[in-house]
Amino acid sequence: MHKNKFFKRLPILLITLSVLLITPYHVCAKNKKPKKAGWKILNELVGAPIWSDFNLWDDPESNVAHRLEIPIESRTSYQVIYRAYTGGKKEVFGEPCYSFALFGGTANITSVSIIFANKGDLEGLAHDVSNDNKVQQEALSSYQSKISIATINIEKKITSLLRKPKIQTFGEGDKNTVETVKRWDVKGHAILLAAPQDEYVGIRIVPTEVADREGKTTSLTDEEVKKRISSCVVHRKNGDVIIKDIPMINQGPKGYCVPATWARYFNYIGIPIDMYLLAMAGDTAAGGGTSINTMVDNANKLVYKHNRRMKYDKRRALIKYIDEYIDRGVPVMWPVYVNKDFYINEINKRTAERKNVKDFDKWKEKLKPYKRAAKNMKGAYGGAHVCMIIGYNKKTREIATSDSWGELFNERWMTEEEIDAISMGGMYVIKW
DSSP states (O other): OOHHHHHHHHHHHHHHHHHHHHHHHHHHHHHOOOOOOOHHHHHHHHTSOOOSSSOGGGSBHHHHHHHHTOOEEEEOSSOEEEEEOOTTOEEETTEEESEEEEEEOSSBEEEEEEEEEETTTSTTTTSOOOTTOHHHHHHHHHHHHHHHHHHHHHHHHHHHHHOSOEEEEEESSSTTSEEEEEEEEETTEEEEEEOOTTTEEEEEEEEHHHHHTTTOOOOOOHHHHHHHHHTTEEEOTTSEEEEOOOOOOOOOSSBOHHHHHHHHHHHHTTOOOOHHHHHHHTTOOTTBOOOHHHHHHHHHHHHHHTTOEEEEEOSOSOHHHHHHHHTTTOOEEEEEEEOIIIIIIIHHHHHHHHTTOSOHHHHHHHTHHHHHHGGGTTTOOOEEEEEEEEEEETTTTEEEEEOSSOGGGSSEEEEHHHHHHHBOSOEEEEEO
């Protein structure tokens, strides 16, 4: 090449060489994978100290609950639940959190459930309907947008660290009890984001193998269920026959008595399900209010999948009709009319007194005025409610109930006449 031509082309050669040298660096930098998320970074992402190492599933549930400062809600021989209702005052994944729950077996934690904006817990939704109640009207007009915004923000936050999610279904039954979720995997942990339209925004953290089988569980056999529930029937010296070991699921500051109580029942017979999912299945209204018939219709496929069936018993809630269920360890779902003065205040006070009774012959005599007064209760109805009937005493003619309002309401006693007076009529059980 001529010397002058070489020097004329030298700038072009230098530019070309620069491009060749620099381009691989930029290509590598652009395609470089993000750093793998360590467990401390995951805690920062969540905004809560869930992890203490990179295997959550070998942690005792009490250790995780202690780190998160979440109180225990229920402990049975087969399941433990910790739950905190934070009222939106605690941020998780950068969004206001309303319920933070941990679930465990008999030793270690098995899953985490975090609920954000939803149609039950948001302030104002549980208030009585009133055109003058500005708080409630604002809540009713804005809760859907809060659900949408929380969904977008949480997905963006997780994706910023863990890239784009996979999409799959999670749950059992049919469309009424199955969620479409977005899934991120990190070293044996699947983070699932569920956001059914106008219902709730929820994060579940489960083992990847649980997510791989889409949350489907192995049904307990008839023998296993019978063994579990028969072992839960307790006969006390005072004549009480009571079902113990039913998990408590506190519905919190919302009218979710139907989904929460059914969730307790389902978990008791080995069908794990969440009350927020059942609220969707039961078409629960914003703030609360669920049709039992709708709940039964929409949850039936889930029950059938586990070889069980729901039964409506049109008989009255009297001892001569409920004893056949209680004696076998089968709780009774009972629709009831309630008012605060009697159903909460009076019955709590009487139940507390009953715990200290030594002579139940005298206690039976003391109950007579309450039995007579029950005649005047018919027609003086309050709001609708659902709880479980879990026991009876033929000697004193009392019936035990259990409400989804926390440990204080786990076992409460009323006279048979009072039960009959405030009953909405009929009962529901799950059979096989």
